[in-house]
Amino acid sequence: MHLSASAATPTHCPYCALQCGMTLTPDASDAGVSVAGRADFPVNRGALCGKGQSAAAVLSPGVRLTTPLVRSAAGVLEPAGWEEALDAVAAGLSRTRTGHGADACAVFGGGGLTNEKAYALGKFARIVLGTSQIDYNGRFCMSSAAAAGQLAFGLDRGLPFPLEDVPRTGCVILVGSNLVETMPPAMRYLTELRENGGTLIVVDPRRTRTAEQADLHLAPRPGTDLALALGMLHLVVAEGRVDESYVRERTRGWEQARAGVMAHWPEYVERITGVPLPQLREAVRLFTEPEHAMVLTARGPEQQAKGTDTVGAWINLALATGRPGTPLSGYGCLTGQGNGQGGREHGQKADQLPGYRKLTDPAARAHVAEVWGVDPNSLPGPGRSAYELLDALGGDIRSLLVMASNPVVSAPRAAHVEERLRSLDFLAVADVVLSETAELADVVLPVTQWAEESGTTTNLEGRVLLRRRALTPPAGVRSDLDVLHGLAARLTPGLEKGFPVDPEEVFEELRRASSGGPADYAGISYDRLARGDALHWPCPDPAHEGTPRLFLDGFATQDGRARFAPVTHRPAAEEPDAEYPVYLTTGRVVAQYQSGAQTRRVAELNKAAPGPFVELHPRLAARLGIAEGDTVAVTSRRGRALAPARLTGSIRADTVFMPFHWPGAGRANTLTNPALDPTSRMPEFKVCAVRVAKAG
Template sequence: MILEETDRMEMKSRTEGNTQCPFCSVQCKMRIQNQQNPDEANSLWVTEGVMNAASEGRLCVKGKNAFQHSFNRERLVKPLLRKDGILVQATWEEALNHIAQRILDIQHQFSKDAVSVYGGGSLTNESAYLLGKFARVALGTKYIDYNGRFCMSAAASAGIKTFGLDRGLTNPLSDIPLAGCIILAGTNIAECQPTLMPYFTRAKDQGSLIVVIDPRETATAQMADLHLKVKPGTDAVLAGAMLKVILEENLQNDSFIRNRTKGFDQIVRSVQGIDLNEASGITGVDENLIRLAATAFGKAETGMIFTARGVEQHADGHMAVRNFLNLTLVTGKVGRPGCGYGAVTGQGNGQGGREHGQKADQLPGYRLIENETDRAYIAGVWGISPHELPGKGVSAFEMMELVHEDTIKAMLIMGSNPVMSNPNAGFVEEALRKLDFLVVADMFLSETAEIADVVLPVTSYLENEGTLTNLEGRVLLREAALPVSASVRHDWQILCELAVKLGKGTYFPFSTAESIFEELRLATKGGAADYYGITYSRLRKEEGVYWPCPSPDHPGTPRLFQEEFGHEDGLAHFSDIVEQPSSEETCGIYPLILTTGRVLSHYLTGVQTRRSPVLTSRDISNALEIHPATASRYGIEEGMLVEVQSRRGSFVTRSRYRPDLREDTVFSAMHWGGLQNVNLATNPKLDPYCRMPDFKSCAVYVKPLQ
């Protein structure tokens, strides 16, 4: 299970190469170099940014040190097979034969749908595409979903309903400095996408007014002109109140509304029932601040709204985003320079990962699995009959519920760590332990891999060529910077080899990532996310290409909706303001609101960043941010070990005073496992539209442990 020295030497045999960061959705380009002999220590490797249109050559601390996990001695280099309760090294042939036989046995005994697939938003487009095809063609199962369900699903579903199309940003990053007013709702860009911060400081230098909506005074909030310290879970109410102010002040763009939208009359009726004083009480934001923010956005000639997980990871995340999209429509701030909406993607390929078939209801190119035309087209590309394609499955967390119910008997997990990343994590771990058979493909023995029956070692970002789509919708090619160790496999290679063992090899004849991309191009042709005009050759010459790009001579589409929206009628659709049940209520037993997020040094569940010495040294363990006055009420001193208990479970960490935090709110990050796993407490209540869990708002109590 340890990275052997021969493997380390083989990986280091090349002394330099170009790549891009494996972490956030900016996908910064970089160059890695070994300044001395390849057999020297990790510390001699250095990374420098390479000029590119997104990050403009910048790197953050995660990007600069990403290489460290690739050389970590804990990296898996041989398949592991559980024998007599213990994971032991096995050959690839032994591991793949065992997986194939167990899958065939389970499907023969129960049904094809007894086997499920769970993917990840950091997989390349090629691996994500092939994972969806593998589930539907090699396994014939309807049960596939991925961890991006917890990232972008609220914004994606809201964008489709409002605009008729979902892409992270409707316009390029270069538009940000052109915006006269910018609203950053539930996004901490300074820590989560730090290389983008210069775009916002440039905008501010040019006179832009910046509004940040966040219960915490983050590094992002510190640069804002207005900080609305909203109560977690009330963003939809706040956006609705801002919409009422804009209409009361007659700041709407009547021409845009008349010519390019539908449903405005119902919005007018909806806002009549909004009481600003009541909204202020619900959100905890002063009415005057609500008015200031709304009028600033309404009066600005240009403006942009960005949302992220702080708005989206709620049981009403879909409607919260739609309310913010209503603000863009009512003011006509979309489809022109300096105007638009951005869902700030969290995962490295959060955008591309949700376009090509990992979601339960989707086929490649944003086609829908329940649409007969879409099914026929993809079946034609894959060389099968449409009736052979399974139907729609369920969302990621709902798959865990089906495991508990014994409907799902086996699961293949690729590029994800659901024992940590799912809400109500104790329930999820219990479910995965119940499976008859669990296979995990990962670089490390993650918290999920530790309980697997088979663990398959995969390549790192330095060795794995493929395309990724950044938060703008710009498709980028990541070249392999270092050679592949003979003992590990690319994700897509594993799928192809397993398909052969399952008797479906003719459908998976791929020998390179580029050959997969060529089929992906055809599969997306004519779809909403059309990649047909994008080739590896173009990506090498042009650095990146925005989708949709329907033909090889098409320049790509940096700015969407300049002439029409994605709906068949060409119009954007307002959403009625619908009040949904609020997030979990506090009470005498659970008096505080727990909200979660990230810190600068770490990424997702920390499987990779916690194996970087530099990044770990910056944040060794988790913490609970708490207002000093709140801490005093519960007898909690600075740095004290505390237990945070919800209705589902508890985690343990140390307190950290934050005087700028709301007194009714505590915050903890998501990057640590074991007793520190914040998701042991979080709420699995699902949004009715997109099945996003209510991560960001759950009722807890906090007690000192010393």
Template sequence: MRLAPGADLPVEVLERPDFPVNRGALCGKGRSAPALLARDVRLTGPLLRDRPGGPLRSAGWPEALDRVAAGLARVRAEHGPDAVGVFGGGGLTNEKAYLLGKFARVVLGTANIDYNGRFCMSSAAAAHRRAFGLDRGLPFPLADVPHTGCLILVGGNPAETMPPAIRYLRELRENGGKLIVVDPRRTRTAELADLHLQPRPGGDLALALGLLHLVIADGLVDQAFVAERTSGFERAREAAMAHWPDRVERITGVPAHRLREAAGLFGRAATGMVLTARGPEQQSKGTDTVGAWIDLCLATGKAGRPYSGYGCLTGQGNGQGGREHGQKADQLPGYRSIEDPAAREHVAAVWGVPAGSLPGPGKSAYELLDGLGRPGGVRALLLAGSNPAVSAPNAGHVTERLRALDLLVVADLVLSETARLADVVLPVTQWAEETGTTTNLEGRVILRRRAVDPPEGVRSELWVLRELAARLGVPDGFPADGFPVEAERVFDELRRASAGGDADYAGIDYARIAAEDGVFWPCPAPDHPGTPRLFLDRFATPDGRARFAAVTHRPAGEEPDAAYPLYLTTGRVLAQYQSGAQTRRVAELNSAAPGPYVELHPRLAARLGIADGEPVAVTSRRGRAVAPARVTEAIRPDTVFMPFHWAGAGRANSLTNPALDPVSRMPEFKLCAVRVEPLRSQQAGAEPAGADAGAQSAGSDTVGVDAAGSQPPGADAAGSEQAREETAA
């Protein structure tokens, strides 16, 4: 038994070295997660704001839910159902994600539901479906990775973002396989590579096309595979031949001889994989970029075969399952299209409503946030499991839109920066306090059982949605048995709703998941073995063939110029996670990564007169961020890097560009044009529009005292934590 630091109760941490994914290993974030169970860290009761701009105060659940239901009903009556929106998260269990989608479409009748996973894997998902007819993060188990001949990892740093998985890369090299890492920074993962390609941000598409050009020119195309199992190669070949090595070197900064080395390693290997992460995906051309890397796999016959294929590394705990069952604006459970009449009929029958009553597709995540409070946009928002005041691109602008809402309701376990803006805050259960399933990057559905009781004033989102549905006139269709039965009942309905869809869970139940250490979808029947490896016989397209993408390089949504001469790229660090709303409340993690920084090359630092550790200002067309300089040769001289986990003055997403991919609607987090200056050279008042919002705490004045003069439960710790962050920044 291990006692969570500062917690009220012990938490049993079981090591399962036989579990087939992490083999018993935990990263620091997982190991320290029990600290979030402490009462002085998390919310323990609902909070309400009685007037705009007034403080949050403690309230009981009946009052809080009545306020939410009345507000949602009022906005819907006055402005129509699409004026009410729902914004979810990729950390919610499958059960919560499913019920949130059902609540939006059946109870609220709104088209406007999306989730923060749109900021995570949507470009890879779009490219995967375009090429293969089906999207699953990995079409093979992680255990296959060490057995491939050559692996190209593009824009990912699992040594810091998912440390237990790094052993697979080490085993790959121990087995004689080659590892190629593509990243503008020399990360801890890149240090493991046989070959590190260091392109300019935004150069991934040209780089992939350059490698495809060389594979074709050097006669490394698997002609039999291309003829028998693919379509569209000729158009893709024509596009690739316009990206000869010297041209690609000029675009990417990667020397032509290194391109040739990489093409030879991958093209001549008997088996091979390409894995992408946020680097190539979080771009305004992310879908085409991933498509080009898939083309490289198809041309060399490295897809639909053992120990070969394209895959995507997920960025959130349930990034895969969270998008499969209804949180995305254009999807229904089972990965069904909301515009498919047959899909609508099937899901409506499970829900017991007419298919015609289901809304059509709504706005994607950033478009939804950008329209908050505007005419024709969402005026009341229910938000669960996300913190867009820190995590959204152009975050200063998004914070202003959140403030413009008639009603903002946030369900979370801590008083995040977004929760501080809310009219109603609902404290909800977290990992150890709830039963539910998640789906990992392999498509393996995993069961997580409740280990401890939540504090008395905390409820599950499943309970919250049921209570709100009843208040809004839909008393049926939402489970009422209480934990853990309600979660299993929701999952059983999810199975029926997903049956026959791409992500078919019909043959999966709680007992089977527990007995088999997870079950891979698609699994259409109880006697079906599940599908650990996709596409071995055919791809999921109508004709069974994988489709090449004929794509060409194009510039990013924003390129450096005289006013903003540098690239900014953003990412994660080992000891923090996503918006930091949870990890910034864990002392062990804060001691390892106490605040934001700006990483820049020594040559750039010398040219700008910046010393290591000196505060610098990074400015884009959208805002400004301030953080200490970290001078390192691990980054390109034309590029600076900031982690995005912090609020306040060091908020990296005050700078980022919301330019959207035309297919996936993914914002361009991974690059924008900035200038960097020593803070001492900055003059007061010289900030661009939006910088004021970026430099301020999101709602730092919104937590007050209740009528009795005491802080709301959980708010004191959250407030002091925020104050410490602002002081540090």
């Protein structure tokens, strides 16, 4: 038991980017607290999904790490003291840095880290290790949407408007998102949209539980979302539905984009996507007739080797119809991970400095270097993106520090990534549980969880939130900030002063580092957040009320105009052929989260979703002689996975689906293609070619 408070503590859920408000009340359970939804928080209004309701279960000592582990000479992870463990990590990193140079040390972070931890981790990599080799698993989340948003609007924030605007618009096109299973409390906004007379269009190869609630479901072949968006925009032009005054006054690049669109006539798009022309026409009518409308994208169009162009095409559709930067309209991305937004704003990403500054910008380097008290020229340049970093392990990268990520399960071509991790000279992992990645480590550091520490996160609306400490951590557990402080003291004595363990002290420095940047937090403080202020960045000074709605007065480009993306359709990096004739697409289920490292330790969630499966259409199953529950072998050019068959008419007959939460034989990411988007460096998780057969 580790109670620290007698009263209820208002805080936020540790899982997805909704960051639902919840209250923790001390009790006598193993976890030490009970969880209830907070009706006063505007995002979830008291609702919690099963993951949120059971979030306290992972706090129980029986399911989490409570002592450091160091690998013995016999190759076994054994309990150790903190000083021994930190000494071992520092020694491993020092050996590599001395023998191979700073860039032979790498850091891999996570989208669940608080803003303070993400900031400190980026700072640690660049001024303690001196390495350029840092990225994080958020690269696998919404990097394509971020890149497309930067190109179109000059700024990326998941939603440039609050969720409360969604029910008040006239039509929403939801592309590649299954909110019923991934963010259940957010589904109410789409339900209210329809109750208010608005329409919902869902684009997904599967007829998901979300698609079932749509007024119109478009089911394109995997990897053809780009062609679908281009075909819809072709019809907008052909039917005279372009908002000509908006395009003329608020955008640039329309003529070039229009020329590309006109090559994608509807019948051609119908052949590519498999979406019937009448459905295309109906989608265009539903989207253009209301005064207000929105396009919302998620992992479906983003996790492709052409994800940036695909999102750009959907943004083009919104721009041509006059939606972005107008009330109750626009384009937005549904960020996935808990702090996926804040995690990339403040320095975990290979090419960014705090405040969403570019690492290649001399002025940005000078500003951040001054805050850090270092020479700007000492800061390394951009490093490798997430998959490229993982692929280089055991080559010119010899040591790796992982915080809050489990790439053995979550990375594409996962068997190869696991092999690369095993080839390292040294691997250290800081996590709350013994994940599949931690099991490979030379040193494992047990760190505090969301309810045991204070810190800020930034949800998908750009709303900065304060998580409050409700519990005292168990003995033997330290915070990630404490870990970085201890390592800095060992690696570069004296620099530890720049790595305080108090999260509020870190946040105060983050405010200064972000000041003047695109993601400006200078006006946000713990005091303001504790008073319940709903502060959306940018918030440049303490008198500023925050910015819940971006772009109403102009876009964040040099001339204030949005840019059309000059895009055309191209096939997926890997299309079905005679040897691998079926599409595979991957995704999530409601009872598990990301790599499952935490949720797979919760009994009630495992009861609801006990293991992997292969979803396939009955016609495909009949052709292959597969019955419900049969073990199915799914094979790609990268490996083979085994899982029970689940037959359903809700998926295309040329496609199979696997959730990616599990390790072992059913690991979906053994199969996925690491082909990268040239701009965002996003791997092509959402489409690859596979062979499907009943297992012998």
